[in-house]
Amino acid sequence: MSLPATVVTPPLVDQVDIVIPTIRSLDFLEQWRPFFQPYHLIIIQDGDPSIKIRVPEGYNYELYNRNDIERILGSKSCCVSFKDGACRSFGFLVSKKKYIFTIDDDCFVAKDPSGQEINALAQHIRNLVTPSTPFFFNTLYDPYREGADFVRGYPFSLREGVTTAISHGLWLNVPDYDAPTQLVKPRERNIRYVDAVMTIPKGTLFPMCAMNLAFDRELIGPAMYFGLMGDGQPIGRYDDMWAGWCAKVTCDHLGLGVKTGLPYLSHSKASNPFVNLRKEYKGLFWQEDLIPFFLNVTLPKECTTAQKCYIELSKLVKEKLVAIDPYFEKLSDAMVTWIDAWNELNPSTDGTPTGKVQPSKPK
Numbered sequence: 001m002s003l004p005a006t007v008v009t010p011p012l013v014d015q016v017d018i019v020i021p022t023i024r025s026l027d028f029l030e031q032w033r034p035f036f037q038p039y040h041l042i043i044i045q046d047g048d049p050s051i052k053i054r055v056p057e058g059y060n061y062e063l064y065n066r067n068d069i070e071r072i073l074g075s076k077s078c079c080v081s082f083k084d085g086a087c088r089s090f091g092f093l094v095s096k097k098k099y100i101f102t103i104d105d106d107c108f109v110a111k112d113p114s115g116q117e118i119n120a121l122a123q124h125i126r127n128l129v130t131p132s133t134p135f136f137f138n139t140l141y142d143p144y145r146e147g148a149d150f151v152r153g154y155p156f157s158l159r160e161g162v163t164t165a166i167s168h169g170l171w172l173n174v175p176d177y178d179a180p181t182q183l184v185k186p187r188e189r190n191i192r193y194v195d196a197v198m199t200i201p202k203g204t205l206f207p208m209c210a211m212n213l214a215f216d217r218e219l220i221g222p223a224m225y226f227g228l229m230g231d232g233q234p235i236g237r238y239d240d241m242w243a244g245w246c247a248k249v250t251c252d253h254l255g256l257g258v259k260t261g262l263p264y265l266s267h268s269k270a271s272n273p274f275v276n277l278r279k280e281y282k283g284l285f286w287q288e289d290l291i292p293f294f295l296n297v298t299l300p301k302e303c304t305t306a307q308k309c310y311i312e313l314s315k316l317v318k319e320k321l322v323a324i325d326p327y328f329e330k331l332s333d334a335m336v337t338w339i340d341a342w343n344e345l346n347p348s349t350d351g352t353p354t355g356k357v358q359p360s361k362p363k
């Protein structure tokens, strides 16, 4: 199937990997073809590795299943979740690109109020290559956007902004509600399109959802670990929340920005709220203690990279969160394993040899 003639030159096509966790089907890629086909995909096949999944024709991709993860990481594979969307972290690890866009396999192209199809990836790239304003809120939202600017009273000393590390997109149709909310509002759909991109202020946390998410892998990749979730773990569906809290305190410490808002996509799958409740219920309690923990985290000035911040965070998790549940000791250790795996697979600035990875043979 040829791309429509209207496709514009894909931005940063050699600097972006699209990471997709899947335990279902990749048919959704047909609808994204005009926007995604020029880009390289990293597909993380979760669940039974003996199942053959079909990747739509014409895409350039790497496909990793559980056997590949264990072959590549060896004993370190224990830090990659199994039977949870958190497995997508592995794609962040093996990518060699500057930017990551991660999307779920039940997310489709949305239309803006004018009826125009939204190129979510292009908007994320615009968000990432333009500065953020975490130190002072601009009431006209994104000041770097065409037709907007800083409002009166905005300090000129802050108008340069800071480098953006994360771009958090939103969803029309099925919103990312937790299980209790889904249970009481099973038919609620998000139809509100808010035409805005905002920087999340320094010192403020946010519930990062991985359905429609992009980030600068070189700046914040080591902090984007989705934790230990799913099979064998006491919690699930808090993968992106954990990564978002760790990444936000890391961005705040390093002076990097996090944006939320445009782009929208259309989320189609309403997962089963009863199943979700069983997976996430501990998180509903734990987060009441986790949020104050993250809000009170201070990192030493020697932590000048995401890796160093993350190792420091892992120590604080072990010291302060094990009282909530012994799980956090295991999670703290997994955070260290993750950084070891990251450093092993990614070239350090002094050129230390990189672990070579081989994906499964294309199906």
Ligand SMILES: O=c1ccn([C@@H]2O[C@H](COP(=O)(O)OP(=O)(O)O[C@H]3OC[C@H](O)[C@H](O)[C@H]3O)[C@@H](O)[C@H]2O)c(=O)[nH]1
Pocket: 020, 021, 022, 023, 024, 046, 047, 082, 083, 084, 085, 086, 087, 103, 104, 105, 106, 176, 209, 210, 211, 230, 237, 238, 239, 240, 269, 270, 271
């Ligand atoms: O065991 C699994 C379950 C799912 N996946 C893949 O992860 C993606 C999200 O799965 P799903 O659409 O079922 O999750 P939701 O209920 O819509 O909500 C999640 O959205 C993603 C967030 O990270 C968080 O987990 C929830 O908010 C999808 O691509 C599945 O195929 C998997 O790989 N293994």
Ligand SMILES: [Mn+2]
Pocket: 104, 106, 267, 268, 269, 270, 271
């Ligand atoms: Mn979904």
